[in-house]
Amino acid sequence: MLVEKNVPLQHSNTFGIAARAHALVRVRSDGDVHALRADPLWGRQPVLVLGGGSNIVLTGDVEPVVLKMEIKGIRVVGETPAAWIVEAGAGERWHDLVAWTLDHDLPGLENLALIPGTVGAAPVQNIGAYGVELQDRFDSLDGIDLSTGQGFTLDAAQCAFSYRDSVFKHAPAGARGMGLAGRAVITRVRFALPKAWKPEIGYLDIERKRAEAGVDQPTARQIFDWVCEIRRAKLPDPQVLGNAGSFFKNPTVTAEQCADIIAREPRIVHYPLTDGSIKLAAGWLIDACGWKGKSMGKAGVYERQALVLVNRGDRNSNDASVTGGEVMTLARAIQTSVYERFGIRLEPEPVVV
Template sequence: MSLQLLADFPLLSHNTFGFDARARYAMRIDSVDSAAALASDARIAGMPWLVLGGGSNIVLTRDFDGVALIVGIAGKRVIGEDGDAWLVEAGAGENWHEFVAWTLAQGMPGLENLALIPGTVGAAPIQNIGAYGLEMGERFERLHAVELATGEAVEFDRATCAFGYRDSFFKRDGRGRFMITSVVFRLPKAWTPRADYADVARALDHATARDARAIFDAVIAVRRAKLPDWTKLGNAGSFFKNPVVSAQAFDALKSRVPNVVSYAQADGTVKLAAGWLIDQCGWKGRGIGGAAVHERQALVLVNRGGATGAQVLELAEAIKRDVLARFGVELEMEPVCL
């Protein structure tokens, strides 16, 4: 199989920050066979790879001197069920939000809290995306991938994906080694709503029902009210993870900052609200060059126009320094920086 090799490829429309970077080459991957064929393509032998879905979790600080692999593997289907759940598979190139909407249209709830998260289905396991009380890993069954160096098909279950908070094997040890081609989700037949987050609960107060569709609509309304549309104002969603600290560290922090926003975790640790920490340091609405902190949500960094990836990283490092100096808490960035 011979794939078209595109030279000097613009990545402007393939990253949600809207950085005007370019790749030395690019290839569009629309099938498992085309992904497997990469390993034997002499034209790109020895070149580094950059796997791109929607580009919603990447900061491009420079041009990429290698091959950008644009994943467009499509398709979604119900592949089975048992007494407890439906098994649904989607191609890695499917739009995540549209896939969530499709599952609800099929009468299979379970992903509604993850509505309107930008990106593709294939990117979801890498970040273990999560929002409003649900992480993707809770609905995950298995995924299929291709090892880029060999072209071999590989299957990963939940254990081998090693999901963590906005983390996975693919974001760490597997980065650049595998291309995810499809993901299988397990959607429970005994559906239980998750609507405890205050913003979602308030949005549901105006709804006539509290079913999965109502939660889906409420999450969309909340996200649109709080977060900028990346098609109009470049961003990568939440830029920092909410830091998780030990109970001892939290007690020490709370003694100094009684009003610190926090969420107790089941394992005894405490999650802090990164956006609140950033806001308290006075960063909301401020920026460096075209890169800025969003004026409504301090957790989101935006491209106000003409920003570079280097400026976004400079801004992020300045924020991290201020939060560490004031609260003794170290923030960790969510996006992958290249």
């Protein structure tokens, strides 16, 4: 195990925020985690797990020891009557995993193409896009309890998945608390990819692509290509314009609340959910408040998609890049505008450190 000191993190977070890690350990195996815990100095320090840095806002230098997850490997590890089980290391790029599954004729993840970040971060956020969430394809994961050093395996129920949420986003509540935020690190994730695959094409953007192509039953590869085209048209490349993807969660309201909003705002974009609640498009709410294309300092709202906050500075410069403080000042101003107009509180998706 090598502990690197005073490590720049500007190129380890997709916003391009200039910050440093006081100490960083690259985790390439379970043994690296165990070596850290056994170290008489570093093993006593709090930690911050960092994958692709695509869902984080750094508001200053990072005091905890940064665990940079770099465990690699993708393979088929088993099957059930209904699914193939594919395992990936936590340090694999998410999009690379999606492409690998299609290259090996294992469809099921194609709607989640081009989502930034790593495999290990995907269950934390319960990532989702275009009608599919990670929990729909999840089998189990392996991790290590940082307080005890014990390895563990969790199934979907134990991960407590919900919309952009999981047990990994909640701190332990007392001695019997089940929250694992700051307490565990994910090392490998397994996915159940259906043998009886069928296309998920319920989202309007995909339906438009299907209609344009004149295809009744698209293949998984076609859906993959369409999703990549849609995302590239709507979302900026973090290597060119720093960002953390969708910055706010789509809020959910009751049917009665939605009807009240529709009475005042008939064009609001909304999606009925199976439990009777309604999901509202946060990007539409932000756009309706006039924020699209606006900036505060070096933080801005992307002109093609109001749900994305971007770095208007130089993401390759320590001095000219956006700061985490500027990002959060803009985020709070947007939250205030949406609440004052719609009575809805937007919740950020990224972790703020």
